[in-house]
Amino acid sequence: MASYKLNINGESREIDVAEDTPMLWVLRDNLHLVGTKYGCGIAQCGACTIHVDGKAVRSCQLRVSQVGEKKITTIEGLSEDGSHPVQQAWIEHDVPQCGYCQAGQIMTASALLAENKNPSDTDIATAMNGNICRCGTYTRIRAAVKTAAKNA
Amino acid sequence: MTNDINHKRRSFIKVSAAAGGGMMLGFNFIACKEESKIPDFIAPNLSEPSEWTTLNGFLSIGDNGVVTIMSPNPEIGQNVKTSMPMIVAEELDADWNQVIVEQAGLDTENFERQIAGGSQSIRHGWKNLRKTGATARNLLLQAAAAKLDVTIEELTTSKGIIYHEASDKSLGYGEVASLAADYTAPEEIKLKDPKDFAIIGHDTRNVDGFSIVQGKPLYGLDVNMPGTKIAMIVHPPAFGMKLKSMDDGSIKSMSGITDVVKINVEPEGWNPQWSDVNAYPELVAIVGNSTWEVMKAKKAIKIDWEGETALENSVDHEATMTKLLAEQDGELARKDGDPDKAFADADKVVEKTYTAPFLAHNTMEPMNFYANVTADKAELIGPIQTPMFLEGTLEGVLGIPKENISIMMTRMGGGFGRRLYGHFATEAALISQAVQKPVKLVYTREDDMTQGTYRPAYKVTYKAGLDKDGNLLAFGIKGSGIPGSPVFENRFPAGAVDHYQVQNIQVETNISTGAWRAPRSNFIATAEQSFLDEVAEAAGKDPIDFRLSLFDKAIKEPVGKDNDYDAERYAGVLKLVKEKANWGSETSGVYRGVSAYYCHNSYVAQVLDVEISGDVPKVKRVYCAVDCGIVVNPMAAKNQIEGGIVDGIGHAMYSAMTFKDGAPEQSNFHNYRLIRQAEAPESIEVFFVDNGIDPTGLGEPSLPPIGAALANALYQAVGKRFYQQPFGNENDLLG
Incomplete structure (x- = not known):
């Protein structure tokens, strides 16, 4: 210890x-x-x-x-109150099914957007490929990352 | 945490409901006020009422008009925690923005069928949920009529307000809720005309969405009760082995370790239920102060195992099925006409065999449960799809009567059928009982993947006989699997072929198997719809037209009596997807496949587009037509359909669980491949049939057919048929 x-x-x-x-x-x-x-x-x-x-x-x-x-x-x-653009985009697109992986998805997405303000589909796929969503919400995740990029 | 709050509240409702003989009397919530604090992250604009009135097991109304609706069924990501309360709120005519949803615990007095399985929550709950809301609305109307001194027929409602048009007076639900509790509802309650639905059929966001994106504690693994120890199990390394002896001295002195015990979830003389599937009843449990300390002890413990039954190899298991299918007649499940003669007379016979491996469920949240078992009481909190069956198991195993067992369901990090089998909850309870402490049992990912109730391997041989004009004369299916054939003998194309035969062959295993999202359908749809594509090609017909001609036959002159589908609705989704995908148009570099299937009372047809990107086929677009009757929540329903499609593509392409000498060869996501972001389709378009029929299953039906839409598109792209899942394992994917 x-x-x-x-x-x-x-x-x-x-x-x-x-x-x-x-x-x-x-x-x-x-x-x-x-x-x-x-x-x-x-x-x-x-x-x-x-x-x-x-x-x-x-x-x-x-x-x-x-x-x-x-x-x-x-x-x-x-964020203090769920107001980070990525969190808001996740709500807007109603991304979660079971929701268990989504905190990790959001943390990866927010780190991506901090470095790359306007990621392409390939940038998103590359950055997010390490985050498994067993429910298969990948298309919504991709859309939400784009919305977050627009609103950030 | 909220689980505990819910639990106390639930107990209170239970007592009240009993006192009121079902329909509840008004009660003052102030005694429980602290626990009732409305979580502002769910509904930021709600204020807390000073008094709640509970009108039935589902519903409480605050004096300020806020409504609490209990969600009775386990939430595994299928979104029932939003959609079931929506149905109650619809008939109550509540303002959805004034609704708080609370997860109910197991409560067999107030709720029916608290199960997440078979895509049946909405279908089964539909009428009762509506009636529950409508009954409460009637009580509110009776109270309002008395207060305004008018008749109930003169009143209307909208969004939680009661209107008396003639006098231009109105009353909020909160203003009459406590009075309403004094009335009795009539037996017959008129339900809304679906065209008047104001909540059902409208996009409604997940009630837990805002909590999820903020990382609030919602799941079983997040349960943090005072004084709880962390427990982990060590199970045998191979199916067919059992515990021989252990040396707990090797770890007892390790930092943070408090107990090492043996448990047996199947005590002698106890009769298991269907949900008690478990290959390893006898386990070693290690208990300690923190997860990491227990994980380290789990690696260090010395245990001897011994063989008990055969140690199976997947290659041998598959070879057995191949041999049985080739050499034996199976048990006859259905026979129409004279298939032998029809095959002999056929101008062309096509015969193909399809295979799929064992699959693990791999919920993202591994198995876990909290249990606090004392001399005469058991309190359990965690992720379980079958709490009502778990209660019976616990009563038998712990020797504690049901009335002293409480089970609270947490939100689940995925289910897919894995949490139908609650042995992990029983294990937690037995560990708590043995060490006399509250424990949270945590499976590592490796425990979870190597102690599954797996989707079994399947193999099926299809045979079709065509006449010289390409008409389907005869159809034969011979299937094998565990515990039986994956074939549904009364599903399509039964009824559409004059000469038809199904045979089943059962194979054995000592590996634990069970339901996996869309059981049996998840394999057989892909096999059947891949085969029909090949038969259509042999017949020289367009694959959609070929199927439609079969449905036409099933509509006009159906063969046999027990056909388990509605051919018009089946054809309807095919026609819809044909139109939406603009089927028949050719785009250079785009290769298309079609598939359709019926299961869980719903109809799905899909067109999938593949493009070759670099050296690899890439799924670009999926068009999906769905007939599941009334769609309660379109936004979430689309999410379910999309998820089932991605799940189905992923497992057909990449996933397999194999065994060598009884030992799982995959243990974590480095060697068990799941679909990832870059492999998911670029777009999925979903089209629902609007027919006003009562709702049917939605969590499962989009998964089974998609594997065939993929295989059929891949065939167009690479000129090769795919018979063996996972397709991505075939090195020569590009032919």
Whole structure:
């Protein structure tokens, strides 16, 4: 066990965990930020996507000891009130079916749009290909990313 | 969390309902006020009433007009949590913007058929949900009539307001709700004319949508009750093996580990139900303080396993089916005319065999459940499609009477049939009972994928006899699978062919199998519709015209009596998709396939366009015509259809579960391939038939036919027929 001071959603949080603990479980078990989802644990599904200094990262593969001063943003911190253009576009297109993967999809999409204001279909397909949606809402996700790009 | 709130509320309603003899009396909600706080992220513009009146098990109305509607059925992503309350709200004539939806727990007194399965929630609930809303509206009208001193016939309603036109007076539902509880509803309640629907048939967003996009705790894995320990199971590495011995000393001293126990979900003398499918009743459970600590202990524990029954190989399983189909007559399920003679007389005979592998469900949220079992009580919270069956299983396994068992359903991160089989909930309960602590059982993805109730492998041989003009004389089907053939003997083309025969052959396995989205249909539709495409080609006919001529025969001179479809509606969706896809027009570089199927009481026809992009065929567009009767929520219905199409394309192209010496060869998404964003169609256009018929299934019917639309388009693109799923595994996809 070791003590860590982390910057999560703009707040300083202290936790005491084993140094090999993935950020996914620090967020879910220690900080009760359960919007970040467990799907595979091997960076194959994207359900656990968070932002580390603004970049999309699979939190199941990021050990707490690797984080240091970096700024972590989770779905809970993407906006205070669900007003981020990507969240709003997801509502507009009524994207979710079961909804379980959507926080990860939204975190990947918002990181994409932060870098690329006007992504092409290929840009979207490439960026979003690591996020599995078992319900098959891919066409709506694509449309929502485009709407978010327009409204951002 | 909200589950707990719902649970308390549900208990309260149950007690009240019993006291009122079904229809409820007014009650004061202030006692439960704290728990009733309206979550503002669901309905930001709602204010909290100071008093609630519960009119029946589904409905409470606040004195300010806010309406709470309970959603009785498990929500797995099929959107019943929105669509079922919409039906109640329609007949209540409520203002949907003033409605709060709450998930109900298992409550067999107030609700019927709390199951997510068979695409039957709306079809089964349709009349009762309407009647529930209409009954409550009638009570409100009776109270308003008394208050205004007029007759009920003089009153009208709209969006939660009661109007008396003659005196220009109006009353909000909230103003008469507490009075309404004193009235009794008549037996016969008039329902709305569908043309007057103000909520049904209108695009309505998912009631949980705003919570989902903000990452609010909604799912079983998000349950966080005080004092809960994390539990994980270790199951045998192969089907056919069982626990021999374990050395828990190796992990008991590890950080955060509190308990290591053995459990058995099938105690001696206990009779399992259909939902108790489980290949591994005896398991090792590890309990500890955090998920990561328990995961590490799970990797470190030393367990010896031993063989119990055969260790199966998928290649042998398939070879067995091939041999049986080739060498044996199956059990005769249906015979019309004289198929043997007709085949002998035929000018041309086409015979083809189709195969598909085992599939895992792979819900994105792995299996999990919260359980707190004490000496005489069990409280469970989690994702389950069959809570009413789980209750019976728990009673038998735990030895606790049903009345002391509570089950709350969370929103589910996918179902697809996997959560019909609730052994994981029983395991959680047994672990809690054994360690005397509340636990949340969490399956890793590997646990989830390697301890499935898989879609079994199937194989079917089709045979068609054509006369010299290309008319279909005879049709034969011989199917094999687990626990039986995938063939529905009374579905199309039964009834459209004079000489017709179906034979079934059963094969065995010790691998646990069960329902997977559109059971049996998910395979047989692709086989049948691929075959018909090939037969149409052999007959020298357009594939749509060929099918339409068969439906024409089934309409005008149907063969046999038990044909399980309406040929006019079937032909209707084909004609609709033909028109919408502009079938018959040729576009350079675009290759088209068609398919149609009927299941879950609904009709679907699809045209799929493939283009060759680089070296790879790419699905560009899908046109889909659907006849599911009245569409409750078009926006969500389209989403279901789109999802079924993507799901069907993905599994037909990429997915397979195989076994070697009983051990699953796939364990996570690095070696079990699911369809991804870049492989999904660019567009899916959905067209609903508007016929005013009572609604039928929607969660499953778009999946079964799409594999054939794909195979038939691929054939046009690459000149090769596809008989073996997954198609993408064939190295020579491009011929």
